[in-house]
Amino acid sequence: MGIPLIQQIRVGAYVVGKRLRGVDRYPLVLMLEPLFRCNLACPGCGKIDYEDDILNKRLSVEDCLAAVDECGAPVVSIPGGEPLLHKQIDAIVAGIVARKKFVYLCTNGLLLEKKLHLFKPSPYLTFSVHLDGLEEQHDRAVNQPGTFKRAVAAIRKARAAGFRVNVNCTLFNHMDADEVAAFFDFCSTQLDVEGITVSPGYAYERAPDQTHFLTRSRTKQLFRDIFARRGAGRWRFSQSTLFLDFLAGNQEYRCTPWGNPTRNIFGWQRPCYLLGEGYAASFRDLMETTEWDRYGTGNYEKCADCMVHCGYEPTAVADTIAHPLKAFRVWLRRPRTRGPMAPEIPLENQRPAEFVFEGLVKQLSVQASEDRPRAKSDAA
Secondary structure (H helix, E strand, O other), rough: OOOHHHHHHHHHHHHHHHHOOOOOOOOOEEEEOOOOOOOOOOOOOOOOOHHHHHHHOOOOHHHHHHHHHOOOOOOEEEEEOHHHOOOHHHHHHHHHHHHOEEEEEEOOOOOHHHHHHHOOOOOOOEEEEEOOOOHHHHHHOOOOOOHHHHHHHHHHHHOOOOEEEEEEEEOOOOOOOOHHHHHHHHHHHOOOOOEEEEOOOOOOOOOOOOOOOOOHHHHHHHHHHHHOOHHHHOOEEEOHHHHHHHHHHOOOOOOOOHHOOEEEOOOOEEEEOEEEEEEEOOOOHHHHOOOOHHOOOEHHHHOOOOHHHHHHHHHHHHHHHHOOOHHHHHHHHHHOOOOOOOOOOOOOEEOOOOOOHHHHHHHHHHHHHHOOHHHHHHOO
């Protein structure tokens, strides 16, 4: 496993404590987005298509740490945008580490070498570097040649400096099992990262390219084909064994959208990191007033093909704690790659997609443009 023992123990104790107190809905990972601005424009991304007034906004250090305290999750993931563009990202990370939360700073790696001196190695800090395959596949996925080499160089420098590093990989339908297996071999044997976080891509509503996302059936078969390859046993993943088993079609899981709540420049995003259909002013408001049963595969058309870790990893972790022997058997034998798959969630009763994000973005853009002169006036 690519998850350090101290983190497994702390997260396990946290989940057990919630279960003993009868808490059904609780956060596992806080998705903290301090900005949307990025130095890449990947065709599969739905996070950067905003007006400049929004792309120029930042969460303050105080906002970020208040969200960490308010949420209480033991793990904090800092995606974006590109977090290393935030001028106070070092103070944000230092504040989270001081709270003994496990921080995963997600980055495309292009600024990592330049910014590395701002951070100190810690068992609580992991740089999660985005790589979507080997050089040809990755540079095509991010639509910029040379990014793979720069990210790999940054990973090696960070590892040499004593930092924890893992690779964050999103799979799309242009990659086959042999290419993915070769990439996992490279990460596990040559790149010396602690683990790989892997997930099928999600068809963001505003992603420029909507043609290269995987359906659930194709996702399951792809992961079965990948795990059937020779050498699969030596790959290290920064994920639970049962989530990987779910990707291979062997577990029937429902999404746990509240497991990875998102705080960004607009507030607490409803219902999850992948879908933006409104915002709550506080974490408590998010948890208590979001109509959770309206979302998830089988409930909502936009969720039909989703198998992304931010929704299903919390489900798998809870199942691991509840059924440790099952998890151990899967870990021992690895995910099954033959035989019948777990029954799929029926879609007959799902409600149709509501395309509200466009209108929401326009509303937020107007608000952001109105806030800018008001802030200048207050400063004067």
